[in-house]
Amino acid sequence: MAGMNEVQVVVAHDERATLRVGDVFLKVDADQSRIDVELAAMALAPVPTPDVLWRNPPVLALAAVRGTALGRLGEPSPVSSSAWAAAGAAVRLLHDAPLPSWPGRSLTEDAVGRLDAECDWLMRNNVLPADLVKRNRRIAQRAFRSWAPVFAHGDLQLTHVFVEGDVVTGIIDWSEAGKGDPLYDLAVLTLGHEEHLDDVVAGYGADIDLDVVRAWWSWRSLCAARWLTEHGFDPAAPGAEFDVLRSAK
Structure with missing residues (x-):
């Protein structure tokens, strides 16, 4: 447990910051609409979420959740296969829940346009080889198909899912x-x-088009690269987004 007198910076950039003090997380966000969505989603989600301690704009205080995160990019996962299956089952429970009343914000309305713009930026600035960008651009195209909307988390990184054992x-x-x-x-x-x-x-328990999942891996990695670079993160770190692009098939 973090020391009660110690303030840890979990993440900080020019859009928002998250601090930890003991077992309390303080989320500071100038855009209160994001906090509104967070509170509304946690109230509706049929899966375990953090306890809300208080809100005093621009700060939201949340209690820490028990357990261990599924892992981090570039590192072996510290949890079992059964824990990952449990995560899949929890996601299915969320996706089967009634739709929220608001639209999602995880993707832009023009996912194709965003992909084109980010690929252009990557090649124009020689961030990645053009053939690698173009190959992943073709793979990402598979994600653009008809689909039925669900109650989605929208940013379900493995660091956002915590488990104890296989729960x-x-x-x-x-x-x-x-x-x-x-x-x-x-x-x-x-x-x-x-x-x-x-x-x-x-754990999810449904037929999944794995080619579409892999397409979203390419889309996410291509479209996140500029934002990550501009906000102090490193998509070229071992096992991170650029390695995902290199391994794409």
Whole structure:
């Protein structure tokens, strides 16, 4: 447990910051609409979420959830295959819940246009080889198909799902939740950890088009690169987004 007198910076950039003091997380966000969505989504979600302690704009205080995160990009997961399957089952429970009343914010309205713009930026600035960008651009195209919206988390990174043993104890960071593509959630959850995709799908308990999941891996990695770079993160770190693009088939 973090020391009560110690303030830890969990994440901080020019859009928002999250601090930890003991077992309390303080989320500071100038855009209160994101906090509104987070609170509304946690109230509706049929899965474990953090307890809300108080809200005093621009700060939201949340209690820490028990357990261990599924893992981090570039590192072996510290939890079992059964824990990943439990995460898949929790996601299915969320996706089967009634739709929220607001639209999702995880994807832009023009996902194709955003993809084109980000690929152009990557090649124009020599961030990645043009052939690698173009190959992943073709793979990402598979994600653009008809789909039925579900109650989606919208930013279901593996660091946002906590487990104890094979039980999900909490899912955090709901500010992108809304109506969304179920396979996008599954893709974000398994990004960089393809070895656990089968576990998640087994827990999810439905037929999944794995080509679409892989397409969203490419889309997410291409479209996140500029934002990550501009906000102090490193998509070129081992096992991170650029490695995902290199391994795409």
